[in-house]
């Protein structure tokens with residue numbers, strides 16, 4: 001997707017809903033630093049965070065230049081420059097099963113001031129972001145959520161989970177294979193260039209990961225403000241293969257009291273190969289003078305349990321819905337991924353008043369590639385006069401299909417939950433016996449979807 005985000009017209013329905021409240025919906029000019037600075041203050045306040053340091057605000061201003069930034073303003077407020085609601089969006093690729101990237105629209109910074117909540121402002125902003133996403137040609141919208149109760153009503157569903165993994169260091173005995181390459185401790189700034197390429201390769205390996213934006217690596221590597229405690233504590237180790245080519249890295253910090261062993265926290269483990277992944281895990285779990293190793297936003301399907309003699313040394317906690325997906329264009333979204341089994345399956349998708357509503361046929365060929373086509377908008381044949389059904393001369397096998405809502409479609413899209421689980425929950429139905437079993441096989445993903453960042 002290449003176009004100017006400023007050229008997308010302001011959604012008239014969202015503008016009207018906001019105007020009905022006596023408020024004004026505005027698209028911010030990326031060149032207007034004062035307006036963006038006030039918007040950032042509203043954003044951090046909305047998330048109950050402290051006012052940003054100067055270095056963070058400057059960094060955030062830079063990040064926002066590549067985004068579509070919108071605010072709601074109250075002309076009666078004492079401070080009319082600070083918005084009472086914020087939202088931002090930008091085009092970003094989402095990796096789908098099979099490794100392709102689908103054009104998606106990332107939604108972030110959804111906040112409504114506590115003084116203006118529960119008047120439908122967030123609802124209007126969500127409708128506006130769907131309009132922006134569609135105008136940008138995105139197959140789906142996506143976000144990470146502070147609370148799991150907000151976005152279902154807007155057609156979003158959890159599509160990839162994440163968990164905290166804690167390892168009891170004294171119980172660690174490595175039983176995995178030794179990686180053939182070598183580890184190198186490097187200064188964060190030294191890794192900056194290699195890191196971007198490694199991240200791109202790692203993102204492409206995992207359904208659920210999204211394109212990283214310029215600036216994210218600077219934050220993770222602590223390069224925004226080198227004097228900050230976070231930056232000073234951040235260490236980086238890189239894995240190079242036998243040919244000396246970088247294949248992964250992890251950023252981590254060890255916190256400890258005087259004379260006490262420490263706790264190692266890592267938040268960014270990037271592996272472009274399985275060797276790199278194993279080598280970095282081994283580096284982390286074999287640290288001396290450390291009691292625990294903790295990683296946040298890890299996959300719920302990490303191989304680490306199979307690399308340690310004592311899998312009970314591992315505690316998985318805080319398993320959360322993390323990536324939320326709202327399908328906008330089923331044809332583009334479902335044709336992008338690879339499927340686990342061949343077959344033909346009808347999808348009757350309910351998305352009342354939404355863009356995904358309709359009946360589609362998914363056909364998956366031998367190479368796992370899927371093709372989805374709409375089957376409910378063909379010019380209708382002249383209505384036949386209803387008469388007695390003609391007696392069937394041969395027994396035809398009923399075609400396979402499932403009925404589901406747009407949320408359920410988002411939930412199964414990356415293979416994060418099996419359709420049969422949603423059927424057991426009464427949220428998905430089959431149109432013929434065997435359809436759910438077929439849907440399970442088709443929507444299976446070789447790799448469990450996982451998103452390792454907030455956005």
Ligand SMILES: CC(C)(COP(=O)(O)OP(=O)(O)OC[C@H]1O[C@@H](n2cnc3c(N)ncnc32)[C@H](O)[C@@H]1OP(=O)(O)O)[C@@H](O)C(=O)NCCC(=O)NCCS
Pocket residue numbers: 046047109110111112113116117118119120121122123124144145146147149150153
């Ligand atoms: C979440 C937030 C944006 C909602 O804004 P709002 O303008 O009050 O929401 P609306 O009035 O448009 O509400 C729309 C619907 O969502 C529901 N809703 C809103 N906030 C909710 C919440 N936190 N939990 C559950 N439901 C919520 C409303 O009840 C309403 O339901 P209904 O219309 O289906 O009956 C706002 O509370 C906020 O800024 N929270 C703090 C920051 C945050 O968590 N943002 C989300 C980022 S992922």
